[in-house]
Amino acid sequence: MTSPDTAIQSLLQRSPITITDEAAMQQLGSELSKLLPRGSLVTLSGELGAGKSVLVRSTIHGFGYRGRVKSPTYTLIETYSVPETNHEYSGLQLAHLDLYRLTDPDELEYLGFDDVLSNHDVVFIEWPEQGADRLPEAALHVTISYGEGDTRQVSFSDPAENA
Numbered sequence: 001m002t003s004p005d006t007a008i009q010s011l012l013q014r015s016p017i018t019i020t021d022e023a024a025m026q027q028l029g030s031e032l033s034k035l036l037p038r039g040s041l042v043t044l045s046g047e048l049g050a051g052k053s054v055l056v057r058s059t060i061h062g063f064g065y066r067g068r069v070k071s072p073t074y075t076l077i078e079t080y081s082v083p084e085t086n087h088e089y090s091g092l093q094l095a096h097l098d099l100y101r102l103t104d105p106d107e108l109e110y111l112g113f114d115d116v117l118s119n120h121d122v123v124f125i126e127w128p129e130q131g132a133d134r135l136p137e138a139a140l141h142v143t144i145s146y147g148e149g150d151t152r153q154v155s156f157s158d159p160a161e162n163a
């Protein structure tokens with residue numbers, strides 16, 4: 001992985017990115033896996049169906065996880081370990097959360113949210129707004145908005161910079 005600052009900076013400089021179709025979104029996910037430093041918390045905002053899960057799924061696959069990556073809509077959290085056979089990201093622990101169905105930010109405690117954060121190398125959170133101020137500051141915030149047809153606009157921001 002590249003140095004944390006440079007990697008995130010390179011994404012911020014390219015923002016916003018116009019994505020023409022789902023394949024291009026998957027390509028972006030695969031690029032993200034090469035740029036995200038260990039310890040990154042990535043939050044993703046955008047309407048239902050914008051493509052947040054598509055982007056996270058392809059990033060997780062980019063890290064070398066080969067199995068199914070399902071949307072954590074009902075389970076709220078899904079976790080993945082990159083197999084030892086993967087040379088670059090061997091043993092990398094990933095967590096994918098979707099807080100859409102969270103009824104109260106307090107529920108994060110029952111989910112063992114603090115442990116989730118400390119036990120995973122890269123954590124993705126869809127619908128961070130639902131966690132309110134219970135979420136720590138993300139390294140990268142992704143906003144996806146709809147364009148014409150399958151087009152999407154993907155913006156990256158550094159929450160620390162906007163604070």
Ligand SMILES: Nc1ncnc2c1ncn2[C@@H]1O[C@H](COP(=O)(O)OP(=O)(O)O)[C@@H](O)[C@H]1O
Nearest residue numbers: 020021022025048049050051052053054150152
């Ligand atoms: N450019 C695109 N990027 C991502 N998904 C797209 C795109 N165009 C169409 N889609 C479709 O939009 C849907 C995105 O779903 P999903 O990633 O689950 O959304 P979200 O997690 O934001 O609610 C999928 O059905 C996907 O096939």
Ligand SMILES: [Mg+2]
Nearest residue numbers: 052053071126
């Ligand atoms: Mg989703």
